[in-house]
Amino acid sequence: MAPSIHPFIDNGIARGDPNFAGGSLHCHCPSNQVVVALKSNVAHNHACGCSKCWKPSGALFSIVGVIPRENLSVQANESKLAIVDSSAVIQRYACRDCGVHLFGRIEKDHPFRGLDFVHAELSDQKGWQEPQFAGFVSSIIEQGFNPKGMDEVRAKFKSAGLESYDALSPPLMDLIATFTAQKAGVKFANL
Numbered sequence: 001m002a003p004s005i006h007p008f009i010d011n012g013i014a015r016g017d018p019n020f021a022g023g024s025l026h027c028h029c030p031s032n033q034v035v036v037a038l039k040s041n042v043a044h045n046h047a048c049g050c051s052k053c054w055k056p057s058g059a060l061f062s063i064v065g066v067i068p069r070e071n072l073s074v075q076a077n078e079s080k081l082a083i084v085d086s087s088a089v090i091q092r093y094a095c096r097d098c099g100v101h102l103f104g105r106i107e108k109d110h111p112f113r114g115l116d117f118v119h120a121e122l123s124d125q126k127g128w129q130e131p132q133f134a135g136f137v138s139s140i141i142e143q144g145f146n147p148k149g150m151d152e153v154r155a156k157f158k159s160a161g162l163e164s165y166d167a168l169s170p171p172l173m174d175l176i177a178t179f180t181a182q183k184a185g186v187k188f189a190n191l
């Protein structure tokens with residue numbers, strides 16, 4: 001059987017609603033769920049194959065997007081949240097009981113500081129931005145995926161209309177590189 005990329009990609013991607021104004025996320029606990037409110041849609045939503053992003057069970061990829069941190073607030077059971085790896089750039093807050101990551105936050109000086117990473121599939125609402133690309137695709141090999149299956153994985157993304165990259169998309173990589181250059185004192189004309 002073909003590997004599951006992610007349930008939201010395996011059977012065709014549902015388009016989001018450009019006018020969607022946000023909703024709430026909840027963890028997978030049967031009761032006392034952690035609830036997070038998002039006051040806008042997500043942006044730069046993407047499939048991520050890295051080892052750190054939360055994936056639903058059986059999926060090879062996570063789907064993760066960003067939202068301004070001021071648009072995110074924890075509404076219930078915040079005391080169940082704990083940082084998965086405090087040494088990571090993105091501090092991922094997971095539910096201690098079910099393991100789902102409710103949001104990831106960057107505190108250090110970084111081009112994406114101010115944006116929180118979230119999984120819109122934790123919402124019951126429809127309209128969230130659909131995935132725009134697949135990132136960190138080769139990283140699934142680091143987690144044990146047979147490298148011989150990579151052509152099939154990339155072909156699945158292609159047939160779903162998504163480009164595959166082994167880091168983030170070129171515009172996001174350009175943003176990171178611009179930030180790094182500016183930190184080193186480079187001045188760009190007309191930016």
Ligand SMILES: N[C@@H](CCC(=O)N[C@@H](CSCO)C(=O)NCC(=O)O)C(=O)O
Pocket residue numbers: 048049050051052053064088089090091135136139142
């Ligand atoms: N091969 C590594 C890659 C991990 C990685 O760099 N992940 C990216 C993407 S996460 C969402 O797009 C990243 O920015 N990580 C920063 C962090 O996780 O703190 C692996 O698979 O582990």
Ligand SMILES: [Zn+2]
Pocket residue numbers: 027028029033034095096097098099100
């Ligand atoms: Zn939970």
Ligand SMILES: [Zn+2]
Pocket residue numbers: 048049050051052053062136
């Ligand atoms: Zn990731």
